[in-house]
Amino acid sequence: MTVTQPDARTDAWTGARAGGPEKPRADVRPGAPERIPPGDRRAELGAFLRTRRGRVTPQDVGLPPGSRRRTPGLRREEVAQLAGVGVTWYTWLEQGRPINASTQVLDAISRTLRLDQAEHEHLYRLADVPAVAETEGDRGLEPETRIILDQLGPLPAAVYNARYDLMAWNATYERLFPGTTTQPPATRNALWQLFTTRDCCNPVVNREEELPQMVATLRAGFGRHLGEPAWTEFVRRLSAASPDFARMWATHDVARPGSRMKIFQHCTVGLIRTVSTSLALSSPPEARMVVYTPLDEESRERIAWLRAHPDVPAVDHTH
Numbered sequence: 001m002t003v004t005q006p007d008a009r010t011d012a013w014t015g016a017r018a019g020g021p022e023k024p025r026a027d028v029r030p031g032a033p034e035r036i037p038p039g040d041r042r043a044e045l046g047a048f049l050r051t052r053r054g055r056v057t058p059q060d061v062g063l064p065p066g067s068r069r070r071t072p073g074l075r076r077e078e079v080a081q082l083a084g085v086g087v088t089w090y091t092w093l094e095q096g097r098p099i100n101a102s103t104q105v106l107d108a109i110s111r112t113l114r115l116d117q118a119e120h121e122h123l124y125r126l127a128d129v130p131a132v133a134e135t136e137g138d139r140g141l142e143p144e145t146r147i148i149l150d151q152l153g154p155l156p157a158a159v160y161n162a163r164y165d166l167m168a169w170n171a172t173y174e175r176l177f178p179g180t181t182t183q184p185p186a187t188r189n190a191l192w193q194l195f196t197t198r199d200c201c202n203p204v205v206n207r208e209e210e211l212p213q214m215v216a217t218l219r220a221g222f223g224r225h226l227g228e229p230a231w232t233e234f235v236r237r238l239s240a241a242s243p244d245f246a247r248m249w250a251t252h253d254v255a256r257p258g259s260r261m262k263i264f265q266h267c268t269v270g271l272i273r274t275v276s277t278s279l280a281l282s283s284p285p286e287a288r289m290v291v292y293t294p295l296d297e298e299s300r301e302r303i304a305w306l307r308a309h310p311d312v313p314a315v316d317h318t319h
Contacts, residue, residue, distance in 0.1 A: 042096035045126035049094050052113040053079055060114065074112075083108040101127050103229040104236070129229065140284035141168055148289070155291055156274075156303065162221030162286040163234060164190040164214065175306040176266060176292070177203060189234075191218060195242035205263040205271065215248040216255035221286065223254070257288055261295070268312050269302040 054073040058065050061074070061082055074082075080090040085105055092099055106127055110120045141159060149157050149170040156176045158169035166180060166188045174181045179201075180193045187193070191214060194204055204210055225231040239246040257278035264272045273295040281287040294300040306312070 041126055041128060042098065045123075046094045046096040048122065048126060049109070049113070052115065052119065053094075056113055061112065079109065079112055082112040085109075101129065103129060103233055107233065124229075141287070142281070142283050145281060145289070152291060154304070154307065155293055157289060157291045159281065159287055159289050160190060161284070162218075162224070163231065164192075164218060166190060167287060171310070172303065172307045173292075175310065175312075176264065176272070176303065179203070190214070191245070192238060192241075195238060195245045201267075203264050203266070205265050206261070210260070210262060211244070212248050212251075212253065213255055213260065215245065216253040217257055219249065219252065220254040220256065224286075257290075262292065266302070266306065269305055272299045272302050274299060 053076070056073045058069075058074065058078070061078075063074075063078060076091050076094065077087045080087040083090070083105070085108065089099065090109075093101065103124075106123055106129060110123055115123060145159060146168060149159070149168060153170055153172055156170070156173040158173045159167045161167055165185075169177075169181055179197065180188060180190065183189075183193065187196075194202060194207070194211060194214070197203075222231055222235065235249065239249060257280075259275055259277050262274050262276050264274065266272055274292040275295060277291045277293065279289045279291070281289055294303055
């Protein structure tokens, strides 16, 4: 039987010839889970993909059900089409052949098969790729950090990691930035919100000064996480979503977190002028607490008013 070669898209996604030898990987770091033997891992990966494919119906992904389907879920060619990969390449992946998958391909397959977070991590494990860590709220923060945030109540304060994922915040911060705190973990990120929100509804007024500085701070953090899928995927997604971010990212400017003037426009109370102060935390690594101190009495009064009126409806800036 003649086997059709994968189409050209496969190489662009994986960077490796389908059917070729697997690239050697570095030894596992101390404390990492025990490695699964390659043969067992590939067989397990194929079985996992087949079971996940079987539970997704055509209607779930917007395809016509058809009247003569023998497959209980999606067909292989449907998964390949929806994920944007070659049919033969995906077939070989399910068959347990020794091919390599990039993080982009795994994420596309994960979205197509509607995997939850645990299944997404399991897919990475079976594909022998370091897992992409999602934002985990305030897990990993010292209990005292939560107490300090609450005690800072008159002032907006939050904890970010080096990628600007929002990890924890106090009630005043939530009043000032409702469009960020209400986002799901995957987009509960200050940079993502600032670069994907329309200018008319963007909370930062002095964006020309602030956004390049934030991107430069992200670039400095990126240098400490080269090759980590979570960082690479975040930069890829945001570059695709925002030409402005892509342009600033291409400058390769770097900066450290520091105190800066930030001017915000709130939909209810108007302009709020603050100075942001960044304080490094001992745990988790690279986390920092940012406190926003009002610059003038008018800004202080407006922050106090927001804190005293928790029931003020927030404008939805996502549409």
